[in-house]
Amino acid sequence: MTITPPASEAAEAQPLMQAAGIVKDFPGLRALDDVSLRVQGGEIVALVGHNGSGKSTLVKILAGVYTADQGSVEFDGVGDQAARLHIIHQDLGLVAELSTVENLGLGAVPGVHGFAPTRGRAERSHALSLIARFGEAFDIGIPVGRLAPAQRAIVAIARALDGWVHPRNVLILDEPSEALHASEVDVLFSAMRRVAADGAGVVFISHRLDEVLEIADRVVVLRDGRVVADVAGAGLDHDALVEFVTGASAEESVAPVRTLQRGEQMVDIRGLSGVGVRRIDIGIRAGEVVGVAGVLGSGRDILPSLVFGSLPSTAERFDIAGHEYSARSPGESVRRGLAFVPGDRVRFGGIRSMSARENITLPDLRAVTGPFGSIRVRAELRLSHDLLDRYDVRPARVEQAFAQFSGGNQQKIVFAKWLRNDPRVLILEEPTQGVDIGAKQAIYAEIDGAAQRGAAVLVCSSDAKELVRLCDRVIVMRDGVAVAELTGAQLTETDLVRHGYGLADSVSPSTNPRTARDGEHR
Ligand SMILES: Nc1ncnc2c1ncn2[C@@H]1O[C@H](COP(=O)(O)OP(=O)(O)OP(=O)(O)O)[C@@H](O)[C@H]1O
Structure with missing residues (x-):
């Protein structure tokens, strides 16, 4: 592979970055086959494709992490003026033990040198100003490992935007919006538009096709390592995009009619409290799917860990299948038939160095253990x-x-590992994060199937459409408490978002495209 700075004449007409004819082979697999990608200044290009289609591999080649077997990558400009690549990878590349300030301060802070006594204060205020662009307030002094996924995404984006020498750079965001709620996505999109308006090129990787259609000037679709479409975003509709991605026509995601009568009270929790969550009641019968909605910081992303016992909590009552469960811990939860698919698969989902086989059987080895262990x-x-x-x-x-599977395929493995034992209580956090449209339908079918077989299911998700599709009932959280419970005809995307933001009477469904499709799936 060659990385060649092209001649600087006619820089305006030049793409900022041009990859041509990229081929990449892994043992026994051609991950990229003759792939080309061109990015102009001011342009937002969406790169989409099913899990394992080659998106992350292409990004790693652009970044120089992998070497292509064939092909070239060229950047516009020379010397200091050469366009540079800034990438936010799926795993965000932050150091979990360090704070936001320290993660942002890994580079030099403008105007601050050496061990000047003001360094700490200057770094802190520089960090605050970077985060403030996203309209998001959180504690920038705690380790980023303790922040919510969306907050970590914001730290990573702020870090990528920090210290650009000139605006003609290329920013690549690899699935940044997966754990973000509608308003957080809006913040992210306005930041992307601002970066593009300044003259940068932006490449946005996402499985959320509605978002792709909302933001992209151009859409490049990869299927099985090949470019199958490179088209303008304007005029492209959802069904056509699904067809490009899957190679088949769009299938409606229809919620099945569950025939199981609601069974015994499987989860009976009263007054559950923990960090950022106050006095939540959760009752789930066998066969029932209960959702939890809420914006970032509402407690939605903490609640599943409290129920599973991976974070400490107190409760007035905590019964599982009619038995009191007080000394809660992940190990004891597994023994009692609870399963938890966490949202953060990189940290908690699987053991990276172990094979898919070892990861799948790890939570319960009984089915594969002989008489002598x-x-x-x-x-x-x-x-x-x-x-x-x-x-x-x-x-x-x-x-x-596990580490060598693409992000979405890792999520499928984590799902397989927890669902295989037919848990009595299934706790899911962002169950389809990073998963492509085909696998999403398969995961929805598995969740429906688990409920049909009598599991009590708790789904915490930032995706209102997903909650409407999956749940019988949804608890909406705000500022750590439950503010509404929606069911039946009230359970719509618009109402979930209205209650989530405390805008119950003032949001028009048309103000946000992500909330304007009520009733499609019920
Ligand atoms: N280091 C590696 N060794 C072997 N195979 C790999 C490696 N990295 C990726 N692959 C394989 O290359 C293919 C492309 O993976 P890639 O991560 O680029 O997909 P992706 O489009 O980013 O998927 P996702 O949407 O799930 O993130 C997959 O089949 C993956 O298993």
């Missing part, structure tokens, strides 16, 4: 193969390390 390898292999098939994990290689 040894692992029955054939049974373990059969189980893993079946699950990779069922969840359409690509490639369906049970021995491949």
